[in-house]
Amino acid sequence: MAVQMSWEKEMQDLLGSEIIALDADTREKLSKDYYWYSPVLDSRLKHNQAADAIALPRNEAEVAEILAFGYRHHIPVTVRGAGTGNYGQAVPLQQGIVLDLSRMDQIVEIGDGFARLQCGVRLATIDKKAREAGQEIRIYPSTYVKATVGGFVSGGSGGIGSITYGNLWDGNVLEAVIYTMEETPRRLVVSGKELFNYIHNYGTTGVLTEVTIPLSPRTEWMQAIAQFVSLEQAMRFGEALALRDSIPKRLISPMEWPIPAYFIPFAKVIKPDSAAVMLEFEASSLERVEALAQIFGGHLGHIIPADKYRKTVGVSDFTWNHTTLWAMKSEPAMTYLQAGFKLDRYMEQIQLLKEQYGDEVLLHFEWVRGGGALVPTALPLVRYQSEERLYEIIAYCESIGVRIFDPHTWVLDNGGRGEVGSMERKKRSNDPKGLLNPGKIIYKND
Structure with a gap:
């Protein structure tokens, strides 16, 4: 009697061992991401079984063949990019195949105001090439060096540059x-509002293989650390700078003490017991930024000139979720939350949180624009005690009007990112068997 070949071996024979990896070390390594930022996700996912096979395609034809086989x-x-996501996006909950797209790393075209890219190109690589051509990428996460453009579009939202250009949904994917x-997998070319079904989708509604992003003119960026006696001064300065359209900027990141104490490489230049604002602004704006800091009782305590950029x-490297990493x-x-404060009452909300939790919750903000509106977003640090206590803090935040985007779940709708109803409909159309990253979208209409 003939012995039936396992599907793993059948796929490897079909595509070759260069494309299909079955060894335990590779399967284990590429079945994880940075979910350990969350103690809740860490407890649920650290013993999760690895994928049965890793697929490492080099082109779209191989992607289509793998999807058809599955x-x-x-x-x-x-689907997996560089695995730098924090929500278990790239963790296979039902084993199967991990589709690692990091080999698809070609810059297809850098044009006037845009870059067309294979999904596996690292953001740092794109930015370097774009800057050589007199342009630069608009927004990027703090994992800029490792993260791929496909992973950022499929698993991220915003980052450095969002103070000017907003989040991914704000025209930052073309x-x-x-x-x-x-x-027979279909190849779709998507633009306009239809992109919303694929931005921050965790690969649930389709597999992104190529993306076109806008570029802006190259700017010579200066970096600085502004220091203030109080968080309120730091926040008011941040808001004022955010509203100064005449000063080009990429980053305004206020944080209360002792968060700056975690930044060991800056230990000699950060003043103890002071709130800090991490800044990136156009080099010729230095005097105006310094003058604005002085109005709010602060000063620029450390400056990195434009010729030292990168x-x-x-x-x-100490903002967005890298702040959390340095704290950990x-x-x-230590863990974190993702929060949206209200522009017209953020100081009241800060005061209420500090009165309720003191140093159990440490506040770190990122001034951004979302849909064109200025928003004081935050990634508060939390001294983790228990899951129950964490969700008590979340409930309190929401009770005072602070919106929480829960980073301690792998389910898209629980995370509140994007318009999941539309994504659900698109998933049913593009993935009729529900095989793309199952468990990350929970159908509400079944």
Whole structure:
């Protein structure tokens, strides 16, 4: 009697061992992401079983072949970029295939005001090439060096540059090539509002293989750390700078003490017991930024000139969720939340939170624009005690009007990112068997 070949071996024989990896080390390594930022996700996912196979395609034809194979054999497929996401986006909950797209790393075209890219190009690589051509990328996460453009579009939202250009949904994706998971995968070229079904989708509604992003003219960026006696002064300065359209900027990140104490590389230049604002602004604006800081009782305590940009440790390496990472290095029990404060009452909300939780919750903000509106967003640090206590803090935040985007879940609708109803409909159309990253969208209409 003939022995039936396993689907894993069948796929490897079909595509070759260079494309399909079955060894335990590779499967284990590429079945994880940075979910350990969350103690809740860490407890649920650290013992999660690895994928049965890792697929490492080099081109779209191989992506389509892998998806068609998975469809025929009813095998789940979880898409992965560099694995720098924090929500378990790239963790296969039902084993199957992890589709690692990092080999698809070609810059297809850098044009006037845009870059067309394969999904696996690293953001740092794009920015370097764009700057050589007199342009630069608009927004990027603090994981800029490692993160891929496809991973950022499919798993991120905003970052450095969002103070000027908003989030991914605010015109920061121009076009995308998407593959469906069907008997014969379709190649879709998507633009306009239809992109909303694929931005921050965790690969649930289709597999992104190519993306076109806008570029802006190259700017010579200066970096600085502004220091203030109080968080209120730091926040008011941040708001005032955010509203100064005449000063080009990429980053305004206020944070209360002792958060700056976690930034060991800046230990000699950060004043103790002071709130700090991490800044990135156009080099010729230095005097105006310094004058504005003085109006709010502060000063620029450390300056990195434009000719040192990307040549030394930068202030953006300590902002967004890298702030959390530096805190965790000093206090391993530290975790974080993602929050939206109200522009017309953020100081009242800050005061209420500090009165309720003191140093259990440490406040770190990022001034951004969302849909054109100025928003004081925050990634508060939380000294983690228990899941119950964490969700008590979340409930209190929401009771005082602070909106929480929960980073301690892998489910898209629980995270509140994007318009999930539309994504759900698109998933049913593009993924009729529900095999793309199952468990990350929970259908509400079944």
